[in-house]
Amino acid sequence: xxxxxxxxxxxxxxxxxxxxxxxxxxxxxxxxxxxxxxxxxxxxxxxxxxxxxxxxxxxxxxxxxxxxxxxxxxxxxxxxxxxxxxxxxxxxxxxxxxxxxxxxxxxxxxxxxxxxxxxxxxxxxxxxxxxxxxxxxxxxxxxxxxxxxxxxxxxxxxxxxxxxxxxxxxxxxxxxxxxxxxxxxxxxxxxxxxxxxxxxxxxxxxxxxxxxxxxxxxxx
Numbered sequence: 001x002x003x004x005x006x007x008x009x010x011x012x013x014x015x016x017x018x019x020x021x022x023x024x025x026x027x028x029x030x031x032x033x034x035x036x037x038x039x040x041x042x043x044x045x046x047x048x049x050x051x052x053x054x055x056x057x058x059x060x061x062x063x064x065x066x067x068x069x070x071x072x073x074x075x076x077x078x079x080x081x082x083x084x085x086x087x088x089x090x091x092x093x094x095x096x097x098x099x100x101x102x103x104x105x106x107x108x109x110x111x112x113x114x115x116x117x118x119x120x121x122x123x124x125x126x127x128x129x130x131x132x133x134x135x136x137x138x139x140x141x142x143x144x145x146x147x148x149x150x151x152x153x154x155x156x157x158x159x160x161x162x163x164x165x166x167x168x169x170x171x172x173x174x175x176x177x178x179x180x181x182x183x184x185x186x187x188x189x190x191x192x193x194x195x196x197x198x199x200x201x202x203x204x205x206x207x208x209x210x211x212x213x214x215x216x217x218x219x220x
Contacts, residue, residue, distance in 0.1 A: 014209075
């Protein structure tokens with residue numbers, strides 16, 4: 001069974017579901033970044049096809065992970081060197097990306113992975129207009145959505161006043177597109193379902209739960 005690293009603030013329903021498919025490892029909260037992202041795997045790990053790169057100060061560092069050069073820190077942009085994603089053979093990053101990672105597409109948004117939910121080898125959903133424009137030029141099928149009901153959490157698990165991102169509020173594996181909460185709270189739910197259908201993904205969500213941004217998940 002593969003391992004899944006995910007925010008330790010994950011709720012019991014979500015943990016129970018994912019535990020059917022993975023050995024779920026709850027990422028301890030870090031003091032090195034602000035509390036809303038302190039347990040987010042997309043802050044401390046870059047998942048690329050060639051392997052996973054981890055920040056030197058990540059709480060969990062399996063031997064199979066390579067270690068990057070940049071220590072993750074509180075102030076932007078020092079919290080985003082590993083916040084990248086890969087769609088097909090294209091690595092998307094920013095000028096703040098760790099030097100051990102070589103992006104093929106540069107975007108202005110530092111929170112790259114937060115802003116992108118990868119849905120296939122040539123498709124994604126994003127909440128950032130600049131990212132959509134850059135990926136459109138590469139021929140990638142991009143669904144742009146604006147979502148105001150995605151929540152971030154404080155260290156104690158209470159809801160922050162900050163808004164979360166679509167990439168961090170979802171997790172894709174095999175043919176499942178998991179929303180961390182009830183998809184009916186997404187204002188673009190029907191557009192998302194249509195996109196998922198075209199890319200042969202099944203929507204999985206958790207009825208009655210607010211949508212939380214956990215920073216996605218890292219599988220190894």
